[in-house]
Amino acid sequence: MGIFDKISKSLGLGKEMDIEEYMDALEMENVDVLHQAADFYVKPLALESENDVNVVIDELKARNIILLNITPLSRQPNKLKEIISHLREYVSKINGDIGRIDETRILLTPSKVKIIRRR
8 A cells, every 4th residue: 555545545535536526525624514604694893994994895785794893993083983984874875774882893784784772
């Protein structure tokens, strides 16, 4: 038994399986078989710079709900206020919603998803 045979055997490869089949099987290992793919996701993101605004907008366009951590920009209140204002305008334009959860996190929703606030 040669070294390639030993490696093939340890990887579960037999003579009947070629490298393409092995690579396809390897890719399937990264698939979460316990959960089905969802139509939309709740995604935690951190607001570290103005460039992250585009990421947030792209996720909202994909109809994902964003849990935005604003801690990285909390030391720059003017910049943070400007970015939040821009996001508020965008969310309003698409008929989404925005709400502050606490001092460090903001919830942003895509179109036709509204946040129920306590009364």
